[in-house]
Amino acid sequence: xxxxxxxxxxxxxxxxxxxxxxxxxxxxxxxxxxxxxxxxxxxxxxxxxxxxxxxxxxxxxxxxxxxxxxxxxxxxxxxxxxxxxxxxxxxxxxxxxxxxxxxxxxxxxxxxxxxxxxxxxxxxxxxxxxxxxxxxxxxxxxxxxxxxxxxxxxxxxxxxxxxxxxxxxxxxxxxxxxxxxxxxxxxxxxxxxxxxxxxxxxxxxxxxxxxxxxxxxxxxxxxxxxxxxxxxxxxxxxxxxxxxxxxxxxxxxxxxxxxxxxxxxxxxxxxxxxxxxxxxxxxxxxxxxxxxxxxxxxxxxxxxxxxxxxxxxxxxxxxxxxxxxxxxxxxxxxxxxxxxxxxxxxxxxxxxxxxxxxxxxxxxxxxxxxxxxxxxxxxxxxxxxxxxxxxxxxxxxxxxxxxxxxxxxxxxxxxxxxxxxxxxxxxxxxxxxxxxxxxxxxxxxxxxxxxxxxxxxxxxxxxxxxxxxxxxxxxxxxxxxxxxxxxx
Amino acid sequence: xxxxxxxxxxxxxxxxxxxxxxxxxxxxxxxxxxxxxxxxxxxxxxxxxxxxxxxxxxxxxxxxxxxxxxxxxxxxxxxxxxxxxxxxxxxxxxxxxxxxxxxxxxxxxxxxxxxxxxxxxxxxxxxxxxxxxxxxxxxxxxxxxxxxxxxxxxxxxxxxxxxxxxxxxxxxxxxxxxxxxxxxxxxxxxxxxxxxxxxxxxxxxxxxxxxxxxxxxxxxxxxxxxxxxxxxxxxxxxxxxxxxxxxxxxxxxxxxxxxxxxxx
Numbered sequence: 001x002x003x004x005x006x007x008x009x010x011x012x013x014x015x016x017x018x019x020x021x022x023x024x025x026x027x028x029x030x031x032x033x034x035x036x037x038x039x040x041x042x043x044x045x046x047x048x049x050x051x052x053x054x055x056x057x058x059x060x061x062x063x064x065x066x067x068x069x070x071x072x073x074x075x076x077x078x079x080x081x082x083x084x085x086x087x088x089x090x091x092x093x094x095x096x097x098x099x100x101x102x103x104x105x106x107x108x109x110x111x112x113x114x115x116x117x118x119x120x121x122x123x124x125x126x127x128x129x130x131x132x133x134x135x136x137x138x139x140x141x142x143x144x145x146x147x148x149x150x151x152x153x154x155x156x157x158x159x160x161x162x163x164x165x166x167x168x169x170x171x172x173x174x175x176x177x178x179x180x181x182x183x184x185x186x187x188x189x190x191x192x193x194x195x196x197x198x199x200x201x202x203x204x205x206x207x208x209x210x211x212x213x214x215x216x217x218x219x220x221x222x223x224x225x226x227x228x229x230x231x232x233x234x235x236x237x238x239x240x241x242x243x244x245x246x247x248x249x250x251x252x253x254x255x256x257x258x259x260x261x262x263x264x265x266x267x268x269x270x271x272x273x274x275x276x277x278x279x280x281x282x283x284x285x286x287x288x289x290x291x292x293x294x295x296x297x298x299x300x301x302x303x304x305x306x307x308x309x310x311x312x313x314x315x316x317x318x319x320x321x322x323x324x325x326x327x328x329x330x331x332x333x334x335x336x337x338x339x340x341x342x343x344x345x346x347x348x349x350x351x352x353x354x355x356x357x358x359x360x361x362x363x364x365x366x367x368x369x370x371x372x373x374x375x376x377x378x379x380x381x382x383x384x385x386x387x388x389x390x391x392x393x394x395x396x397x398x399x400x401x402x403x404x405x406x407x408x409x410x411x412x413x414x415x416x417x418x419x420x421x422x423x424x425x426x427x428x429x430x431x432x433x434x435x436x437x438x439x440x441x442x443x444x445x446x447x448x449x450x451x452x453x454x455x456x457x458x459x460x461x462x463x464x465x466x467x468x469x470x471x472x473x474x475x476x477x478x479x480x481x482x483x484x485x486x487x488x
Numbered sequence: 489x490x491x492x493x494x495x496x497x498x499x500x501x502x503x504x505x506x507x508x509x510x511x512x513x514x515x516x517x518x519x520x521x522x523x524x525x526x527x528x529x530x531x532x533x534x535x536x537x538x539x540x541x542x543x544x545x546x547x548x549x550x551x552x553x554x555x556x557x558x559x560x561x562x563x564x565x566x567x568x569x570x571x572x573x574x575x576x577x578x579x580x581x582x583x584x585x586x587x588x589x590x591x592x593x594x595x596x597x598x599x600x601x602x603x604x605x606x607x608x609x610x611x612x613x614x615x616x617x618x619x620x621x622x623x624x625x626x627x628x629x630x631x632x633x634x635x636x637x638x639x640x641x642x643x644x645x646x647x648x649x650x651x652x653x654x655x656x657x658x659x660x661x662x663x664x665x666x667x668x669x670x671x672x673x674x675x676x677x678x679x680x681x682x683x684x685x686x687x688x689x690x691x692x693x694x695x696x697x698x699x700x701x702x703x704x705x706x707x708x709x710x711x712x713x714x715x716x717x718x719x720x721x722x723x724x725x726x727x728x729x730x731x732x733x734x735x736x737x738x739x740x741x742x743x744x745x746x747x748x749x750x751x752x
Contacts, residue, residue, distance in 0.1 A: 080581060204600055211591045215577045221544045221570040222595035222647075223562070269582045269627040 045295050057294060059188055060180035063247055064286030064305065066191040068256065070198050070240035072264075072282025075257030076275050077233055079265060081213050085140065086125070088254040089147040090234075091241045093124025095154025095250045098175055098242070099161065106166055110186040117242035118235075124150050125234060154250065178249030178302030180290050187246055194239045201236060202275065205229060210271055248289075249302035259309035260285055263316040266323050285309035339445050341388055344381040345411035346418065346444075347371050348391075348403060353469070361394055361402045412472040413452075417444040419465035420455045426466045427459065433466040495558025497522050497651045497682040498543065503552035505535070505542050512538045516552070516707045520684065520699075522650075525677040527687045527697030527713075531726050534704045536686045537573070540653045544570060556651060566595060569649030571640050573656050579629045579636060586624040588639050589614055592646030614645040618668065634665030641669060652676065654685045658692075670696050690722070 037043035048054050052061075078087045097120025101113030124146050131142045154175075161172050174182055202209065212219040212226045219226050237257075244253050264277035289305025318325050348362055351370055368378035382401045385391035390407030394400040403411060421440040425431040431439075447455075456462075456473075463471055500518040504511060513535040520526060528536050541547040543554050545561040556564035569592075592614070593607040615621040618638040623631065628639060637657060644652055657669055673683055673696075687693050693700065693713075700716040702708040702725045709716045709724075 080578075082578070207594060207597070207602065208599065210583070210587070211594055214581045214583060214588070215572065215591070217541070217546060217572050217576060218570055218591065218643075219594075220546050221565070221568065222591070223565045224594065224599075265582065269629075270584065271582045271587070274582050 042295060049291060049294050056181050059183055059185065060247075060290050060294065060301070061287065063183045063188045063191055064180055064290040064301070065283045066188070066195050066286075067240070067244040067247055068260070068282035068284070068286030068305075069279045070191065070195050070282075071244055071253070071256035072260040072278040072280070073198055073202060073275060074233065074237045074240050075282070076261040076264065076278040077209065077213055078237070078257055079261040079278075080271070080274070084254075084258045085143050086128075087237065087241075087257040089128065089143045090121050090125060090238060091245075091253040091257070092147045092154075092250060093150040094118070094121040094238070094242050094245060095151055095175065096120050096157055097123075098245060098250075099154055099157040099172065102161070102172060103157075108172075108184075110184060110190060114190060114239075114242055117245065118238050120150065121238040121241065122235070125238075151250070174249070174300075175245055176249050176251055177300040178245070178247050178252070178305075180247040180293060180301035183246055187243070191243045194236070194243050198236050198240060201232060206272070209233070247286075247301050248305055249300065252302045252306045255306040255309055256282060256285065259306070259313050263309070263313040266313075266316040266320045269322075281309070281312050285312060337384060338388075340381065341384045341390065342410065342414045342445055344371075344385055345390060345403070345407060346414050349411040349415045361400050363400050364398065367401075414444050416472045417447045417452060419469060419471045420452065420459065420462075421447070422465050422467075423459055423462055423471075424455055436466065495555070496520060497557055498684065499555045499558070500543070501552050501554075503539075503542065503554065504550050505538055505547060506550045507538075511705065513542065514706050516703075518701070518707060518710060520682060522682050523677060523680050524699045525673055525683045525685070525697050526699045526701055527685055527693050528701045528703060529687055529690070529693055529725065530703035530708075534725070536703055537655055539703065540570075540655055540684070540686065544568065544653060564651075567650045569644045569647035569652040571644045571652065571654040571657055574633070574636055574640065574659060576655075579631075581628065583628060584624065585615070585620060585626050585628055585631070585639050586611060588628060589642045589646050592643040595647065610648075611642075611646055614642040617645060618642045618672070632662070634661040637661045637665060637669070641672060645672075649681070651682045652684065654683065656686050656688060658687060658689065690726075693717070 034043075034046060037046055049057055049061075052058055075087065078084055094117040097117035098113050099116075100120070101116025102108060104112045104116065128139075128142050128146050131137060131146075132139055137145075158172060158176070208219070208224050208229055211222070212224055212229050216226050241253055241257070244256060248256055260281035261274070261278040263281050264274045267277055268274050285305050285308040288308030288311075289301050292304040292308070293299045293301040316324070319327065321327055344367075347367065347370055351362055351366065352359065364378045364382060365375060367382070368375045371378065371381075373381075379398050382391055382393070382398075385401075385403075385407060386393070388407075389404060390410060391401050391403050394402055418440045421443050422433075422436040425436040425439060426433050461473070463473065465471055496519050498518065498520040500516055503513060503516040505513040516539065528539070530536050538547060542549050543556070543561070554561065556568055561568070589611045590603055590607065593603055593610065597603060597607070612621060612624070615624055618641055620635065620638050620642055623635065628636065631639065637660075641654075641657065644654070658666055661669070673685065677683060677698075685697070687696070694717050697713055699711065700713045701710045702716060702721055704725045709721050
């Protein structure tokens with residue numbers, strides 16, 4: 001009991017083959033697309049992108065990967081703490097700081113712009129917490145006010161700069177929508193520094209970040225420096241937003257904080273997985289953004305990155321193994337078809353029972369009569385059994401069927417579950433015998449071996465149900481399986 | 489206060505707490521002896537949670553002081569455990585039952601250090617004690633209210649403290665869990681731990697706790713249950729708001745006198 005292995009949610013081999021086939025298809029499609037583009041101007045662009053020869057492309061790709069990593073990793077904490085709006089505010093607050101950083105030297109100096117932006121972002125957050133503490137204005141309103149005010153100042157400054165007659169002003173407007181190919185080596189260096197800081201911080205303080213995000217009050221009583229950690233997280237978040245700004249633009253950078261992390265949230269319910277998935281999906285979105293903006297020659301990077309992130313979120317929403325829409329529908333369908341099959345099995349069992357188990361084969365005509373359905377419906381039902389390997393047709397014209405050993409086994413189990421449950425309700429829960437059938441109809445499909453054993457013990461190994469019918473015991477089922485092998 | 493070991497687990501002196509200049513607690517004096525199972529009662533807004541939060545250093549007092557085992561809170565941290573209100577956290581948070589109980593070990597580990605095998609064993613032991621070991625790998629949102637409360641208590645157990653503060657551990661739990669919790673509390677008390685439990689249900693308070701603290705901004709009364717649990721006191725705390733109280737108190741008083749008649 002002590003050293004239980006920690007189980008993962010997925011059964012690995014199954015998922016592996018699924019994932020593998022998914023990637024095979026994906027690369028097939030991409031490959032086809034690539035071949036069909038050969039010789040066109042766009043194909044040339046694709047070649048340039050993937051050959052990695054062009055230093056500008058190289059820089060842009062590395063930058064987008066790094067910023068995806070930073071934003072995904074730190075954004076995950078924002079999402080689980082339900083602070084997405086704070087992230088939004090922060091990303092808009094930095095804009096005036098960036099512009100002031102530019103005005104400082106009248107050229108695009110990454111360092112002054114970085115510090116200007118970081119200062120503006122932190123100032124914005126301080127304003128939020130100050131107003132929240134000292135007035136009765138609610139947090140969402142405060143966030144809205146600060147976000148728009150700072151952003152408006154930024155826009156005013158940008159418009160002013162564009163009227164000025166200075167050389168380095170080209171590209172200042174890129175801070176609104178982002179342009180990855182405008183990044184310099186120093187920008188990438190800054191991104192890399194932030195990435196190293198963020199990863200180190202999260203790895204070192206994972207345990208403290210986990211508990212202080214989940215239960216801040218409890219953390220304080222455990223001597224965990226909650227405010228310090230939150231402050232550090234906010235600092236790093238500001239840095240990552242500021243460094244991402246040139247590639248994504250101030251308007252959309254918040255999407256890179258929230259969307260990959262939210263998509264990851266749909267795929268897992270463990271924090272460490274969530275952090276890894278969020279970083280990975282962030283990087284993927286970054287790559288997609290860099291690629292598509294490059295294809296269309298100098299399109300803004302930010303919107304494409306965010307569209308990529310949104311597409312990833314949509315995929316996770318639709319196909320996520322646990323919470324996805326389609327897997328849920330699929331599971332429900334599987335469950336229904338199992339119940340349908342098991343009900344057919346039970347009917348067949350009762351028909352065989354009526355012949356005192358002299359016969360093995362069942363005419364579908366008789367099955368249809370027994371279940372008060374049409375012949376075609378009976379054929380459909382037996383086809384369902386056949387798909388599950390529980391039965392087969394004895395002839396081409398689909399008139400006679402026979403259960404397989406597995407089908408026989410399951411039919412006995414279901415009947416036993418049904419009758420045991422009826423007994424249990426009658427004797428232990430004091431139901432009237434004519435009230436127990438419907439309840440047993442539902443529960444029979446859900447009882448596992450363990451519960452059935454307990455039921456049998458509790459009921460003192462009965463052999464007849466409340467209506468006087470024999471209950472197949474575990475022993476009967478085993479022996480029946482042996483006898484069932486021969487053909488009668 | 490010269491000998492450390494002899495100091496009371498909890499000593500509060502003239503404690504006043506204000507929120508936005510509104511007093512929430514006023515002039516509370518209290519000394520709790522070791523091995524007490526204290527039920528803290530009072531109407532909504534009486535300052536029960538605030539009292540606990542102030543004791544544990546989450547809310548700064550505007551006047552007075554608190555000492556735990558003769559020391560300020562931050563020095564006694566390893567000897568004090570905490571069970572917050574169940575609604576105070578987001579149960580959709582991506583953690584498993586095991587992860588949450590492991591959080592109880594964090595303060596013994598200190599910063600940065602990772603939990604080892606000893607901690608994992610301790611966590612499983614605590615989970616076993618609350619019959620939650622089978623659910624260790626579940627995400628906490630998939631649990632019933634009673635199971636969620638058990639997770640919090642298992643986490644508190646994992647803290648291995650001498651003094652526990654619990655904020656409404658009985659709120660919204662099923663009957664079986666309520667029984668399991670009160671058994672656990674008694675077990676802890678018998679092991680010499682001190683427990684300080686916020687409780688809402690007047691009808692069960694008398695059965696569960698050996699000491700009661702009645703609070704309504706001021707400390708109304710504190711002492712052994714049989715002395716504190718009187719109609720007059722309850723009326724003082726809850727005012728005329730709960731008519732049922734009179735009935736409860738009378739019925740209980742009758743029960744008590746009958747017990748006395750039967751016992752010799």
